[in-house]
Amino acid sequence: MTVVLLSPSNTEEYICSQNINLFINAECKELSTQGAKGRYLKLISNVPEKEALKVCLCEDNYQGWLPLSSIKYLQPAKEKYQKKTVFREYIAQKIPAIINFCLQAHQVSNYYLWGGTVAPNYDCSGLIQSAFASEGIWLPRDSYQQEDFCQKINREELEKGDLIFFGVQKVTHVALYLGNNQYIHSSGKDMGNNGIGINHLTDDLDQVSGNYYRELWSYGKVMQSL
Structure with missing residues (x-):
């Protein structure tokens, strides 16, 4: 079983250092959503399937599959994403x-x-x-x-x-x-x-x-x- 090692994050969250693509499934053939530079995400699992990891965008809890080739664009978040409620x-x-x-x-x-x-x-x-x-x-x-x-x-x-x-x-x-x-x-x-x-x-x-x-x-x- 392959375990993907990222730079450790004390918050267990990461920030996108550039725009990334997330896909509907682990085959990464159909786009599900994108994560703009600066968005927060967290891993659902650090065990990949078919060269992809399942992740969740913190701001809207949207899940998708991140290609392992894009892991290099994740930087440890020094602080957890803070939800800001506005009316x-x-x-x-x-x-x-x-x-x-x-x-x-x-x-x-x-x-x-x-x-x-x-x-x-x-x-x-x-x-x-x-x-x-x-x-x-x-x-x-x-x-x-x-x-x-x-x-x-x-x-x-x-x-x-x-x-x-x-x-x-x-x-x-x-x-x-x-x-x-x-x-x-x-x-x-x-x-x-x-x-x-x-x-x-x-x-x-x-x-x-x-x-x-x-x-x-x-x-x-x-x-x-x-």
Whole structure:
């Protein structure tokens, strides 16, 4: 049995010294999520399977498989990750910056990347999580988790910075409301923009807006951080 030796960490946590990829399984063929430089993680086991270790990102408790080739990018954390809970008053003040994060990401050449949470290529929930995290507001990783995390609101209550969720039998997509009946999101090739784009809460302006309008699921307001 192979045991992977890392530099010892008194906190049992590590910090990413550069962006890393985490995968759905130990074969490391399908991206699950990414860990941006500076994120904290901990090992679930130091016994590898198929040249990968199972790890957990500390900020959102998201698990994935880290290739052994990426272990060199883990540095021992001198202090444990400290959860910072923030509430709606703080979040409301940060909405302009969160929107600007998405608009700036939109200006850079990008494409839709399943599992992407690191610039320039995001998936839908990765863009949302990264935008809020840029202002110290941590949301769950996946769109259906983000929907559960939000306070449900009606369409008439939508304000800038609220989240819009889409799906058929369950939530599968999320966007950030910009106001004026517009939202920004990272969408795939099949029914979206293959990257970050701005669309409308209507079915009669463009094909992508129409595709998602037919799958409107719910609306939510972020009330606190993880």
